[in-house]
Amino acid sequence: MKQILIVEDELAISRVLKAYLERAQYRVEQAFSGEEAIAKFTASPPALVLLDVMLPGRDGWSILRYIRERSSCPVVMLTAIGQIEQKLAGLNQGADDYITKPFIAEEVVARVNAVLRRSASSTGGERFTSFGSLQVDFKAHSVKLHGVELAFPPRDLSLFLFLARHPNQTFTREQLIEHVWGLDYEGSDRAVDLAIKRIRRRLENWPASEGEIRTLRGLGYQLYVCEK
Structure with a gap:
């Protein structure tokens, strides 16, 4: 069972995403701050990270840089910011996808599935x-x-x-x-x-x-x- 790390400081959103991802047969870890995200990512590297941009302490861009310096783990950014410049910035810094709030939970699950399929395909399923x-x-x-x-x-x-x-x-x-x-x-x-x-x-x-x-x-x- 693949593990997803949700990094989202809004408890209600995190709970909804966790419920839908678990229903889709993923194991889910939650982090509510940048520091907690780094600790959990390091302790148990996930198959994919759902990463909010606006976080207390270290923001999502900082966490994305931290991950990219150490890992090719897929990262999907979550943010309320809709400007195209922000989207391009995230993709150029190594994000694999970008979802703007408000979103439908089923769409997030579909994006997670798609990113994980692309990730496996890009490496031929090989590590x-x-x-x-x-x-x-x-x-x-x-x-x-x-x-x-x-x-x-x-x-x-x-x-x-x-x-x-x-x-x-x-x-x-x-x-x-x-x-x-x-x-x-x-x-x-x-x-x-x-x-x-x-x-x-x-x-x-x-x-x-x-x-x-x-x-x-x-x-x-x-x-x-x-x-x-």
């Missing part, structure tokens, strides 16, 4: 992928080379996992910042170059015959993997 001697475990957020786990700082790991999900695709610095750092990042795009440099250092023993992180001048970066 692992291998590029020769390099093995990536998306669920455990680990990377092994020749059977030995590589140690990455959290942000570098998020960047590498993103590239590994899209092998042989090229991304500009701006696109990588949007997907990994988030739209509210105010630092230099040099952070991408430095992270790539650190990642390459950790992959220095990965045979070039299997793959490498390439720089395409004027275009961006890609995780190039050799065709089998």
Whole structure:
């Protein structure tokens, strides 16, 4: 039975969503603040998070960034804000779907089902992928080379996992910042170059015959993997 984490500070809404999701055969955990959400997400990683934007303490955007730095867990945003700019901001920061209040509970369940189907399809139902001697475990957020786990700082790991999900695709610095750092990042795009440099250092023993992180001048970066 898949577990859903509802992060919603309005008790009545949370109760209704819990009842409908349990009726749909999901196991449900509830959190009513940002801090509680992080604690429950860390203690028992769910299959999907329903995440309200307006929360006491840490808001939904902060929680979304926290999740994306550590996990590919699907996230559906819940908010009373209807502006298209807010919707695009959430999707660009890594949200998988966006539902505006007021909503019908049955619609939320249908969206949850659809997002979980897409998530399983996008990875072929697999948690692992291998590029020769390099093995990536998306669920455990680990990377092994020749059977030995590589140690990455959290942000570098998020960047590498993103590239590994899209092998042989090229991304500009701006696109990588949007997907990994988030739209509210105010630092230099040099952070991408430095992270790539650190990642390459950790992959220095990965045979070039299997793959490498390439720089395409004027275009961006890609995780190039050799065709089998």
